[in-house]
Amino acid sequence: MRAVVVGAGIGGLLAARVLAEHGALVTILERDNGPAGDGHRSGVPQARHSHALLAAGANVVEDLFPGLREELIELGAPLFDLGESGRVLFPTGWAPLTDIGVPVQTFTRAALENLLRARVLALPEVTLRQDFSVEGLHLIGGEVRGVHGPSETVHADLVVVASGRTARLSKWLTEAGYDVPADIVVDSNMSYASRVASIPTDADQGWSTNNELTYAPDVRRGGVVNRVEANKWQITLIGASGERPPVDDEGFLAYARSLRNSAIAECVATAPSEEATYRFVGLNNRWTPYHRMNRWPDRLLCLGDAVCVLNPVYGQGMTVVALQAKVLHQVLSRNRDLSAVVAKFRRRSANVLRMPWIVATSADAAWTADEQPWTARVSQWYFDQIVRLIPTHPAVYRRFGMVAQMLSGPGSLLHPSVVWPVIRSAVARRSEPRRSAAFP
Numbered sequence: 151m152r153a154v155v156v157g158a159g160i161g162g163l164l165a166a167r168v169l170a171e172h173g174a175l176v177t178i179l180e181r182d183n184g185p186a187g188d189g190h191r192s193g194v195p196q197a198r199h200s201h202a203l204l205a206a207g208a209n210v211v212e213d214l215f216p217g218l219r220e221e222l223i224e225l226g227a228p229l230f231d232l233g234e235s236g237r238v239l240f241p242t243g244w245a246p247l248t249d250i251g252v253p254v255q256t257f258t259r260a261a262l263e264n265l266l267r268a269r270v271l272a273l274p275e276v277t278l279r280q281d282f283s284v285e286g287l288h289l290i291g292g293e294v295r296g297v298h299g300p301s302e303t304v305h306a307d308l309v310v311v312a313s314g315r316t317a318r319l320s321k322w323l324t325e326a327g328y329d330v331p332a333d334i335v336v337d338s339n340m341s342y343a344s345r346v347a348s349i350p351t352d353a354d355q356g357w358s359t360n361n362e363l364t365y366a367p368d369v370r371r372g373g374v375v376n377r378v379e380a381n382k383w384q385i386t387l388i389g390a391s392g393e394r395p396p397v398d399d400e401g402f403l404a405y406a407r408s409l410r411n412s413a414i415a416e417c418v419a420t421a422p423s424e425e426a427t428y429r430f431v432g433l434n435n436r437w438t439p440y441h442r443m444n445r446w447p448d449r450l451l452c453l454g455d456a457v458c459v460l461n462p463v464y465g466q467g468m469t470v471v472a473l474q475a476k477v478l479h480q481v482l483s484r485n486r487d488l489s490a491v492v493a494k495f496r497r498r499s500a501n502v503l504r505m506p507w508i509v510a511t512s513a514d515a516a517w518t519a520d521e522q523p524w525t526a527r528v529s530q531w532y533f534d535q536i537v538r539l540i541p542t543h544p545a546v547y548r549r550f551g552m553v554a555q556m557l558s559g560p561g562s563l564l565h566p567s568v569v570w571p572v573i574r575s576a577v578a579r580r581s582e583p584r585r586s587a588a589f590p
């Protein structure tokens with residue numbers, strides 16, 4: 151089988167790895183030529199910003215590329231327990247400082263992608279063609295037979311579109327006469343400003359990640375400092391609901407100082423940036439529900455941001471695409487017929503998206519003043535109670551951490567070990583004199 155993968159980002163590389171294992175000769179077509187000397191390329195401007203690979207995604211990546219975690223450690227990317235080496239400030243206080251059994255590794259997105267790329271290109275079945283911008287699908291009678299570039303058509307038995315958040319798939323399908331449903335959008339109008347700086351030699355190294363979380367509807371400013379490879383800090387300041395962290399040195403420091411977590415400003419002040427500060431604005435949640443289309447071309451798959459972008463503060467994007475690559479592996483293992491592969495992958499990859507979408511959008515819906523359905527208000531209330539408990543309940547924090555890292559589903563927050571403390575604390579507060587609804 152000849153397969154074409156459009157895009158050499160995280161999803162394209164993982165899909166190529168899976169297809170190669172199943173005997174395909176894979177050509178990855180990538181618009182960019184690079185990466186440049188600093189490890190970055192223009193097709194993934196988001197790589198300048200903090201990229202958390204959630205524990206669930208890290209497990210899939212490690213399964214596909216055994217030893218990758220160790221390679222990252224060799225570059226200097228710390229691997230640690232979130233409770234032990236993570237400082238996380240919630241609107242209700244600090245997360246407990248104790249081992250909660252949730253492993254996390256911090257590194258830049260460029261480091262991860264460059265290692266993945268080297269591993270994938272070492273596979274004899276895979277070829278990368280750079281500087282190749284795919285402009286459309288080569289469709290014959292409802293079947294995709296390849297893709298069109300600016301001056302040539304690349305033929306294939308299977309096409310996987312993994313061209314990220316700027317993908318034109320919906321336009322290509324519409325132009326070919328397919329009925330593409332409208333995008334579902336839940337806006338949080340999030341902005342990131344990020345820089346990388348060398349860690350001063352006298353810095354206190356008691357933590358590997360230090361965060362302040364944005365929290366709808368009141369906490370619109372947040373930040374994160376991750377210790378990453380090569381003894382650097384990646385510092386990201388976050389603004390929600392239209393708040394925009396500045397990129398000039400003075401403004402960046404002032405914004406960091408406006409946070410309650412003073413460690414973030416301390417890092418900004420003591421580690422001058424050696425390169426520009428980059429900003430990404432207007433981040434939202436957007437899903438093109440291709441799985442709802444009754445008519446879909448044969449031999450066409452799509453995954454990752456080309457289908458659904460999620461508000462990055464929840465750190466789910468790369469993990470979702472890793473889980474979709476895992477689904478592709480499972481579907482290819484059980485089906486030889488390509489039509490069956492396409493039909494099953496479409497359904498199951500949409501299922502992968504459902505929970506991350508609900509998690510991101512139900513939290514983000516609270517940024518808007520619109521009246522929410524009662525179900526959303528109840529789940530928001532319950533989540534607020536969990537956030538109230540976290541600073542004093544390590545067991546609750548552990549469950550929260552497992553869910554946040556996608557190691558367990560949100561249903562595990564309904565375990566009696568969480569429900570009972572929630573009820574007890576809600577009842578206790580009812581008997582206290584009434585204060586404002588806002589935290590704490």
Ligand SMILES: Cc1cc2nc3c(=O)[nH]c(=O)nc-3n(C[C@H](O)[C@H](O)[C@H](O)COP(=O)(O)OP(=O)(O)OC[C@H]3O[C@@H](n4cnc5c(N)ncnc54)[C@H](O)[C@@H]3O)c2cc1C
Nearest residue numbers: 157159161181193196201202284313314454455462467468
């Ligand atoms: C500011 C920001 C912060 C983020 N933080 C996190 C985080 O903490 N954790 C996390 O998991 N995710 C995060 N994400 C999301 C994450 O970047 C994506 O979910 C992930 O990269 C999706 O992978 P992908 O392969 O679908 O797309 P990408 O990795 O974006 O790759 C798409 C590739 O397709 C190429 N391409 C595009 N069009 C064409 C074309 N026509 N022809 C050929 N090639 C093409 C591009 O050049 C690119 O190489 C963040 C996103 C943003 C914007």
